[in-house]
Amino acid sequence: MAGAFALGFKQCRKIGGSQIRSLLRAKDVFLFDCDGVLWNGEAAVTGAPKVLRTLLKHxxxxxxxxxxxTKLRENYAKKFSRLGFTGVRPEQIFSSSYCSALYLRDVARVQGQVFVIGGEGVRNELRQAGIPVVGDEDEAPDATIFHCGLASDVRAVLVGHDDKFTFLKLAKASCYLRNPECLFLATDADPWHPLPGERILPGSGCLSAALEVASGRKAMVIGKPSPFMFECISSQFSVDPAQCLMVGDRLETDMLFGSNCGLDTMLTLTGISHMKTAQEYKDCDHPANHSFVPDYVVDTIADFLPAFEED
Incomplete structure (x- = not known):
């Protein structure tokens, strides 16, 4: 079956039944975003655990x-188990913090400390990779940039989600980035995340944007939609992009990631983005927006199950 990517255009078509069955037969590798696709908060999407079990069975x-x-891969595996997804191993999970650690260790081969704006998930992934980390955890509550110490051997600044973000962290990172040889990385550029009750949580992209303005520099993004996350997978497991399907709920992140990596893409409507927005991108006159358009759309990944049952 020729994939939508191979046809050279994004179809943005809702599929079901025999079309899903043909797609499942054609693809050997499935990449799933998590929140909004497999679960929402602490509730698994109905049918999602069975979908994963059935894919592995086939x-x-x-x-x-x-x-x-925000979590180590091992902690992600525990969440999978807690929500009923059995048999998920840490090595199947590629988070932006884990991939950031791989980039710093194996690509940049950073020699020195990394200043982290982010939580323990980021710091612990770096520590597991053998990368020394410096942060503000030992600063006095009333410390200011005028009198605090700065480490002399910081060779990279990494920005991730940080619910304890402070002006002092921003100021310190800005000082370190005055050195043009100090790397500037962001785990991801997500602007916000949905919360119950119509509230939102500002994402890592807000923090990296603030530092970009303060430093006059542009961060290199490690997570989606950057292709580096897929490069991490393909280097460890030798996957063929033509055999992959990327399944996500966010057009500007997941679908763009798939497009950047040469993967067929599927939007599921259990998360952030809607079919109407996808169609608007498809009909837009700006070619750059076409990279946000999915090849396929399903209401939920549970739509996979009838296709398996017909095998």
Whole structure:
């Protein structure tokens, strides 16, 4: 079956039944975003655990690509188990914090400390990779940039989600980035995340944007939609992009990631983005917006299940 990517255009078509069955037969590798696709908060999407079990039963390879940098991969595996997803191993999980650690260790080969704006998930992934970390955890509550100490050997600044973000962290990071040889990385550029009650949580992209303005520099983004996350998967598991399907709920992140990596893409409507927005991008006159358009759309990944049952 020729994939939509191979046809050279994004179809943005809702599929079901025999079309899903043909797609499942054609693809060997499935990449899933997590929140909004497999679960929402602490509730699994109905049918999602069975979908993953069935994919694995049929010999498919499954990976999880998330911009959430707040947990170690081992802790993500525990969440999978807690929500009823059995058999998920840490090595299947590629988070933006884990991939940031790989970039710093294996690509940049940073020699020195990394100043982190972010939580323990980011710091612990870096520590597990053998990367020394410096932060503000030991600063006095009333410390200011005028009198605090600055480490002399910081060679990179990494920005991730940080619910304890302070003006002092921003000021310190700005000082470190005055050195043009100091790397400037962001785990991801997500602007916000949905919360119950119509509230939102500002994302990592807000923090990196503030530092970009303060430093006059542009951060290199490690997570989706950057292709680096897929490069991490392909380097460890030798996957063929033509055999992959990227399944996500956010057009500007998940669909763009798939497009950037040469993957067929599927939007599920259990998360952030809507079919109407996808159609608007498809009909837009600006070619750049077409990269946000999915090849396929389903209401939920539970729509996979009838296709398996017909095999």
């Amino acid at each position: 010999g498919k390879h499954v990976f999880f690509v998330t911009n959430n940098c």
